[in-house]
Amino acid sequence: MELKLKYLKEKFIEKRFLILMGITIVCSLISTKITYIASKYIHSTFNIPPVVKDLIWEHLPYLPILWVSEVLMLLSALYLLIWSFKKNKYYLPYAILIISIFHLFRAFLIVLTPLGFPYEYNGILYNSNKSVLMYGAFPSGHLSIPLLAYLITKKNLALLLTFLVGITLLISRGHYSIDLVGTILLIYPIYKFSENYLKKYFIK
Numbered sequence: 001m002e003l004k005l006k007y008l009k010e011k012f013i014e015k016r017f018l019i020l021m022g023i024t025i026v027c028s029l030i031s032t033k034i035t036y037i038a039s040k041y042i043h044s045t046f047n048i049p050p051v052v053k054d055l056i057w058e059h060l061p062y063l064p065i066l067w068v069s070e071v072l073m074l075l076s077a078l079y080l081l082i083w084s085f086k087k088n089k090y091y092l093p094y095a096i097l098i099i100s101i102f103h104l105f106r107a108f109l110i111v112l113t114p115l116g117f118p119y120e121y122n123g124i125l126y127n128s129n130k131s132v133l134m135y136g137a138f139p140s141g142h143l144s145i146p147l148l149a150y151l152i153t154k155k156n157l158a159l160l161l162t163f164l165v166g167i168t169l170l171i172s173r174g175h176y177s178i179d180l181v182g183t184i185l186l187i188y189p190i191y192k193f194s195e196n197y198l199k200k201y202f203i204k
Helices: 003-044 066-087 091-112 139-154 156-171 178-203
Strands: none
Touching: 003 091, 003 156, 066 091, 066 156, 091 139, 091 178, 139 156, 139 178, 156 178
């Protein structure tokens, strides 16, 4: 009887995890599609968005290493994935949901202030410099992943990755400094809201 109850409990846990993963993946796809629409709107309306000066850019050397920030961003996502399965795998759909909410807000914000960049895109995630996904600056999607990884895990490695991504984005002129500040100011309240009201539906 105990073995049967244990088996049923494990099946329920697995089913619940798959359902939550399915829901959050759908949320992620929706936020990605809306971001694409927003970026396409910027591209079609402004063609070449204006480039403005940045005080921190003026005091840092330029290096075409935007691709490094994307490698670090992917490492942050991988670190969060490994940490989640060690700690509690339900943190994975929870993190996906927070990022999806962030990108829904970001899709609206990038249209409000569509800024361009002074150098050609040299990242690795999109294989074309003409991809509409490169349009939209404020806030930074690049920084959101390592920052969220740090907020969830509270680990120094995630904090280091967050710092390295931020510095790389500034040196490569991949984001304005205000974009990075905006990411912190947006993702932190979303994280706190999720901790207070959404986490209980994920982490038991």
